[in-house]
Amino acid sequence: MEVEKKNWVGRALPRKEENRLLRGRGKFTDDIKLREMLYLHFVRSPFAHARIASLDTSAAENLPGVICTLSGGELAPQTQPFIEIGPEPFAKIKDYPLAVGKVRYQGEPVAAVVGESPAIAEDGSELVRVEYEPLTVVVDAEEALEGKSLLHEEAGTNQVWRGVFEYGDVEKALREAAYEVRIDRLHFHRFSSTPLENNVIIAEWNSKDDRIYYSCNNSFPSFAIQFLAAHLRVPIDRIRVETFDIGGSFGIKITSYPQMAVCALASRKAGGRPIKWVETRSEHLTSSAHGNERTFRDTRVALDERGVITAITSRHIDDCGAYPRYEPLGCVIWSQVFPGVYRFRNARIDFMQAVTNKCPVGPNRGYSRMQHLWFLERVIDICAHQLGIAPEEMRLRNYIRPDEFPYTTPNGCVYDSGNYPAMLEVAKRRIGWEEWKEKQATARNQGRLMGIGIGTTLDSGTNNFGQSQIVNPGLPYSGNSQGANCKLDIYGEVVVAVGSCPQGQGHETTAAQVVADVLNIHPDMVTVRTGFDTERNVHTGFSGTYASQFAVSGLSAVHGAAQKLRAEMKRLGAFALQSHEDDLEFGVGAQGPEVRAKGSGKPISYWGLANLVNANSAALPPELYDVTLNCRYVWRAPFQVPDQQKKYGNLTLTYASQLHIAVVEVDRDTFLPHILDYVAVDDCGTVIHPPIVEGQVFGATAHGIGAVFLENCVYDAVGNMLTSTFSDYTPITAMNMPNIKYDHIETPSPHSYSGAKGMGEGGAAPVHTLSAALQDALFAQGVIIDDSFNNADRLYRALVKREIGQGKELVKVEKRR
Amino acid sequence: MAIKLGGEFEVKRSPEEVYDFLTDAHKFAPLLPDFRSISVTDGSHFTVQLNVGISYIKGTADVRMVLAESERPKRAQYQGQGSLPGGNLSILAGFDLAFVDGGTRVAWQGEAQVFGRLASSAGGLLEPLAKKNVQKLIDGLRAALAQAV
Numbered sequence: 001m002e003v004e005k006k007n008w009v010g011r012a013l014p015r016k017e018e019n020r021l022l023r024g025r026g027k028f029t030d031d032i033k034l035r036e037m038l039y040l041h042f043v044r045s046p047f048a049h050a051r052i053a054s055l056d057t058s059a060a061e062n063l064p065g066v067i068c069t070l071s072g073g074e075l076a077p078q079t080q081p082f083i084e085i086g087p088e089p090f091a092k093i094k095d096y097p098l099a100v101g102k103v104r105y106q107g108e109p110v111a112a113v114v115g116e117s118p119a120i121a122e123d124g125s126e127l128v129r130v131e132y133e134p135l136t137v138v139v140d141a142e143e144a145l146e147g148k149s150l151l152h153e154e155a156g157t158n159q160v161w162r163g164v165f166e167y168g169d170v171e172k173a174l175r176e177a178a179y180e181v182r183i184d185r186l187h188f189h190r191f192s193s194t195p196l197e198n199n200v201i202i203a204e205w206n207s208k209d210d211r212i213y214y215s216c217n218n219s220f221p222s223f224a225i226q227f228l229a230a231h232l233r234v235p236i237d238r239i240r241v242e243t244f245d246i247g248g249s250f251g252i253k254i255t256s257y258p259q260m261a262v263c264a265l266a267s268r269k270a271g272g273r274p275i276k277w278v279e280t281r282s283e284h285l286t287s288s289a290h291g292n293e294r295t296f297r298d299t300r301v302a303l304d305e306r307g308v309i310t311a312i313t314s315r316h317i318d319d320c321g322a323y324p325r326y327e328p329l330g331c332v333i334w335s336q337v338f339p340g341v342y343r344f345r346n347a348r349i350d351f352m353q354a355v356t357n358k359c360p361v362g363p364n365r366g367y368s369r370m371q372h373l374w375f376l377e378r379v380i381d382i383c384a385h386q387l388g389i390a391p392e393e394m395r396l397r398n399y400i401r402p403d404e405f406p407y408t409t410p411n412g413c414v415y416d417s418g419n420y421p422a423m424l425e426v427a428k429r430r431i432g433w434e435e436w437k438e439k440q441a442t443a444r445n446q447g448r449l450m451g452i453g454i455g456t457t458l459d460s461g462t463n464n465f466g467q468s469q470i471v472n473p474g475l476p477y478s479g480n481s482q483g484a485n486c487k488l489d490i491y492g493e494v495v496v497a498v499g500s501c502p503q504g505q506g507h508e509t510t511a512a513q514v515v516a517d518v519l520n521i522h523p524d525m526v527t528v529r530t531g532f533d534t535e536r537n538v539h540t541g542f543s544g545t546y547a548s549q550f551a552v553s554g555l556s557a558v559h560g561a562a563q564k565l566r567a568e569m570k571r572l573g574a575f576a577l578q579s580h581e582d583d584l585e586f587g588v589g590a591q592g593p594e595v596r597a598k599g600s601g602k603p604i605s606y607w608g609l610a611n612l613v614n615a616n617s618a619a620l621p622p623e624l625y626d627v628t629l630n631c632r633y634v635w636r637a638p639f640q641v642p643d644q645q646k647k648y649g650n651l652t653l654t655y656a657s658q659l660h661i662a663v664v665e666v667d668r669d670t671f672l673p674h675i676l677d678y679v680a681v682d683d684c685g686t687v688i689h690p691p692i693v694e695g696q697v698f699g700a701t702a703h704g705i706g707a708v709f710l711e712n713c714v715y716d717a718v719g720n721m722l723t724s725t726f727s728d729y730t731p732i733t734a735m736n737m738p739n740i741k742y743d744h745i746e747t748p749s750p751h752s753y754s755g756a757k758g759m760g761e762g763g764a765a766p767v768h769t770l771s772a773a774l775q776d777a778l779f780a781q782g783v784i785i786d787d788s789f790n791n792a793d794r795l796y797r798a799l800v801k802r803e804i805g806q807g808k809e810l811v812k813v814e815k816r817r
Numbered sequence: 818m819a820i821k822l823g824g825e826f827e828v829k830r831s832p833e834e835v836y837d838f839l840t841d842a843h844k845f846a847p848l849l850p851d852f853r854s855i856s857v858t859d860g861s862h863f864t865v866q867l868n869v870g871i872s873y874i875k876g877t878a879d880v881r882m883v884l885a886e887s888e889r890p891k892r893a894q895y896q897g898q899g900s901l902p903g904g905n906l907s908i909l910a911g912f913d914l915a916f917v918d919g920g921t922r923v924a925w926q927g928e929a930q931v932f933g934r935l936a937s938s939a940g941g942l943l944e945p946l947a948k949k950n951v952q953k954l955i956d957g958l959r960a961a962l963a964q965a966v
Contacts, residue, residue: 046904046933106933132905134932286937716818716940718930724937 008513008523009754012690016508016528026245029200029217030278037202038067040266040277041121042259043111043128044287045103048139048357048719049149050132052102052110059127060113065120068269069128070112072098075265079231082258086328087472090160093152095323097231097258103132104151104322105357106719107287109259114266114275137357137719141319142295144354151322151355160320160353161328161471165335165647167410168346170302173311177302181383182812188371189789190293190319190713193364193703194731195503197247198279199256199288203263207272210234212264214241216256219249219501220544221532224257231261243532246503250703251363251546253503255289255325286724289362290713292330293319294371301379302346305817307389308397311346312379318353318371321360328353330361330368332470336460336651337369337763338411340376341420342398345410357719363546365703366459370764373457374788377768378775381453385779386813391454391772392428396421399456406750412648413460415655416685416757417747420456423659423681427454430741431661431679440663444780449666450676451777454659455769459684461548461758462653464639473644480549480637480653483538484557486515486565487630490614492606494519494526494593496561499543500554501532504699505760506692507550511558513688514754518562519569520586521593540634548758551688552654553635556753560633568627569595569609575624576604576612638751654749654757656684658765660701664773671792671799673709673774675738680765682744686755693759694742700762701740706732708770712789784810818936820929820947826955828962829920832890838962839893839912840884848957850950853877861887869901871939871946876902890914904933923958927951 020026057069081094094100099110111128115121136149144151144158151158174180202215212234218224221241229236246253259277267275279288295317302311316334320327331353338347366373384394399420400407407415436452443450466478485497496511507530512523519526532539542553566586573595574581579602584595589603596603612620613629620627642649663677682697710730714722723729748755767788774795775785783798784807798805828835838844842863846855851868858864861884869878880899887893897908909928914921929947936943 044934046900046935048932106937126902134907282934282938286934716936718818718932720818720932720936720940722818722937722940724934728940 008516009688010686011513013509013513013523015506015692016512016523017506021245028197028245028247029202029215032202032215034202034274037274037276038114038116038270039118039121040263040275041113041115041118041125042109042283043113043125043130045099045106045108045110047103047132047134048106049135049137049151050103051135052099053131053133055111056129057111059129060124063120063124063127065116066124067114067116068266069114070098070262070266070269072096072100072110076100078265079261080233082227082231084324085326085468085472085475086161086324087474089155089157090324092154094154095325097261102135105287105359106721107283107359108322109262112262112266114270118278137717139356139358139715139717139719141293141317141354141356144356145317145352151357158354160324160355161331162352163331163470163647164348164350165338165411166348168311170311170313170346170348173302173346174300177310178305178815178817179303179387180814180816181301181303181386183299183379183382184810185786186296186299186375186378187787188294188374189787190290191707191711192285192290192713193248193250193252195248195250195252198281198284199253199259200278201256201260201263202274202276203260203267204274205264205268205272211238211240214239214260215244216241216260217243217246217249218253218256218260219246219251219503220254220546221501222499222539222541222543223254224260225534226541227257228261232264240534241532243501245531246501249503249545250365251367252289254546255360255362281726282724285729286721287359289364290321290359291364292361292368292371296375299379301383303383303387306397307383307387307394309342309344309383312344313348315350316352318351319356319358320353321358322355323360324355325360326362328471329468332467333368334372335411335647336413337373337458338413339409340373341400341456341458341657342376342380343400347410358715359721365700366761366764369458369460370767373763374768374771377455377457378771378785381772381775382784382811385775386811391776392424395424395454395456412642412650413652414650416749416751418655418657418683419745419747420657420659422745423657423683424454426743426745427659427661427679427681430681430743431663431677436663436677443665447668449668449777451664451773451775453662453664453769453771453773453776455765455772456659457657457763457765457768459548459656459658459759459761459763460652461656462552462637463547463549464637464642464649464651465542466639466641466649467651469644470642470647478641479639480542480553481540481634482543482553482557483540483632483634484554484561485536485538485630485632486558486561488565488569488606488610490610492610494521494606495529496526496558497529497536497538498554498558499532499539500530500545500550502530502545505545505550505696506689507554510551510555510688510692514555514558515562518559518566519593521588525593538632548656548761550758551684551756552752552758553637555688555756557633557635559753560635561631564631564633565629568629568631571624572609572612572627573604575621576608577602653751654685656682656757656759658682658763660765660769662766662769662773664770664777666774666777666795671796673790673792673795675705678738679741679743682759683747684759685749685752685757686746687744688754688756693744696760697742697762698740700760701766702732702737704762704764704766705737705770707764708767708788709791710736782807786810818931818940818943820944821927822948822951823926824955825922825924826959827917827920827922828959830962832914832916832921835914835921835923835962836890836893840887844961848954848961850953871935871942874903874935874939878906880908886911901935903938904931904935906931925955
């Protein structure tokens with residue numbers, strides 16, 4: 001087979017995963033059936049805040065087919081509370097996977113029933129009798145901070161974390177401003193992800209070897225096992241986690257470790273029989289995890305005569321639901337994109353986070369940054385409209401300029417590359433900016449509500465976990481790393497294993513592209529073992545799939561492992577071919593992949609090389625005894641530990657950027673917003689696989705559009721979640737999607753070996769863009785878009801009932817000179 | 818999810834007769850919609866079992882009732898706490914009685930608070946259902962009071 005000598009990276013190859021997944025041959029956790037498997041069902045709290053007066057599982061235990069039950073009271077003495085990431089006083093709270101003593105959100109598990117079938121377990125759960133004494137519910141973060149009703153008495157407060165991020169000279173900039181714009185309140189709503197596959201866990205606490213075996217779809221298993229080992233009081237090496245194909249996560253499956261703990265404990269109680277738990281859609285919506293809700297208070301913006309922002313101050317209140325779990329990491333992660341895409345140097349953000357009687361939050365696509373980026377885009381847009389500056393011009397005046405990259409932000413992050421004005425130009429051209437401006441003018445003359453909005457955003461990828469020390473100096477995390485293994489197996493097959501757990505991101509394909517380039521073979525000649533498995537020994541403490549990083553961390557690890565393998569193959573080849581290493585070349589010959597001597601053309605196949613190490617080793621000279629052809633490589637990101645006091649340092653390695661433009665019209669009769677046109681322009685540096693990138697952009701765009709118009713986690717005053725089914729939560733489907741025009745530019749990252757930047761989260765660009773388009777449509781009506789959720793009902797309340805979004809109350813402009 | 822309802826009606830019975838009827842669990846409880854059974858603990862405490870059927874959620878609800886306020890013949894107020902398939906509920910039902918020419922004016926206030934999956938999944942159905950059931954209760958009450966007390 002002749003292989004064209006050309007880089008495979010950057011080519012639109014058929015995805016290796018497609019054949020399996022499109023034919024229904026994927027292997028998902030729920031496909032696994034084990035002998036003597038039992039099924040678990042959770043008993044969940046109907047109350048958002050209540051004391052558990054009594055809990056009686058006896059009737060359930062007497063139901064034929066029920067094997068055992070578990071309650072929080074029973075579980076607590078066997079375990080330790082989960083590790084808290086945050087500092088005192090919130091580190092004092094006791095977080096167990098089943099409620100102990102009280103419940104803090106509707107849907108919180110209070111007991112578990114294990115049965116011979118899912119139906120028996122569910123029937124049994126309805127026989128568990130729980131007496132509750134309701135307590136005062138608090139569903140608003142600002143109200144929670146008043147502390148009138150404490151969720152965790154041991155902490156003595158509902159405030160999880162607070163910190164002031166201050167850079168430059170804010171007061172001076174405010175004094176010298178030509179304009180000061182004050183915005184009373186903005187609010188980023190709570191929404192979630194709706195992966196096709198909910199959480200699924202199979203746990204077996206094997207009584208023979210006292211190890212715990214997990215098959216699951218957790219998307220950050222190396223994080224989960226650290227929490228589980230401490231909680232279950234077992235050495236971490238006794239926990240094996242395997243993941244397989246995963247039907248989407250978007251970050252939400254990172255926080256399934258509490259349910260993993262319950263399944264393991266249930267297995268132990270059931271004599272080591274495997275336990276399966278398959279989450280229902282309602283369970284997923286009410287009690288897996290939601291994205292962070294955030295309120296922005298008392299914003300002051302200083303601007304010069306031209307509308308260039310010179311300072312911003314604000315108070316941000318984040319709502320993390322009933323238990324912090326992955327929080328308070330979100331209290332610092334937003335600062336990876338502190339100034340967004342803008343050049344202002346003076347800023348003070350007073351950031352605080354509170355618990356409320358709602359589902360705990362978890363990382364959700366665009367985690368913590370999207371809320372902040374939306375805030376900044378609202379600030380830019382509101383200021384532009386208030387000062388009468390065209391929003392596109394406002395952005396051009398404030399963008400970080402292309403010649404300023406690498407750009408160090410006020411808080412020390414280093415933006416690797418970018419060209420926001422060029423993206424704006426591409427987007428305007430693709431959407432037909434001038435034509436739409438003309439159509440808009442005509443529409444407005446007809447009394448129609450049409451708006452054109454721009455959203456410019458960032459997708460920061462490959463975290464520096466040292467930022468966790470900004471929220472808690474005692475944490476032992478910093479930097480970032482990823483492991484990969486590349487080997488020639490005994491018969492010479494190239495096999496790659498990575499520590500990621502892809503959920504549709506095409507890791508098999510892209511890893512094969514990278515290895516194929518290193519070895520000059522076809523990607524089909526590379527077998528990639530995806531899915532996490534602790535027993536492969538390729539993971540590090542950061543392994544998983546999250547935070548837009550595989551293109552950098554994962555593929556850098558794969559590249560490093562392939563380079564190590566290539567080097568070993570060269571040493572072996574030089575010995576076998578009696579040649580010099582520099583005279584060898586890699587390619588594909590008549591019998592497949594080979595290494596050959598350039599001069600003589602004499603080859604040795606991969607099988608021949610592998611045979612020398614594995615089966616014919618007596619022929620090897622001692623100086624080659626260290627060659628294993630089984631090369632593990634750990635890639636480490638070049639980070640420093642940030643300055644905890646100044647909250648200063650580089651928090652992320654790459655910064656992909658997105659610029660979207662939307663044309664929206666609000667129907668004057670129904671108040672339904674309609675997207676008339678939409679363009680998404682992406683810059684993720686060097687593109688490794690164009691269709692995968694395009695697919696990620698489309699997915700992130702769909703997620704964002706759904707968030708703005710359809711998806712909202714609504715709670716009533718007593719903490720009932722009113723959107724717990726797809727009838728009420730209404731996730732976006734293909735039926736709601738407009739046609740998306742897609743384009744991209746490439747500004748290669750100097751921070752990754754290939755120039756690629758992590759991408760896929762998309763910075764929630766549609767949320768910013770559609771808010772801006774609605775703002776443009778409704779500004780003349782006196783409406784300020786002050787919330788990220790804008791369905792027809794909200795627009796009706798703003799335009800007709802004048803209950804919300806009233807500009808005169810929300811925004812004040814002071815002209816100083 | 819709180820559902821608040823109220824209203825008034827008149828019956829040709831004295832306030833004392835109406836009060837005695839309302840505070841007699843064996844007479845009052847069977848008028849509750851979808852009543853199945855009653856278990857009386859003492860003069861002011863009883864538990865009623867009701868059939869519940871809201872869309873696909875079907876089963877029985879055990880509601881513990883207490884006569885929390887009683888001032889013969891002016892006022893009676895019940896408080897109830899119960900569990901039902903997919904949730905819990907609390908009930909407040911008050912009756913203020915006033916003598917009018919030839920009978921009694923009954924001013925009533927009801928408040929139901931529903932918690933849990935029932936409120937989450939069937940929230941939109943609860944208010945019309947509550948209105949229908951309360952109307953059935955009031956109609957039943959009027960009919961019963963119109964007959965022999």
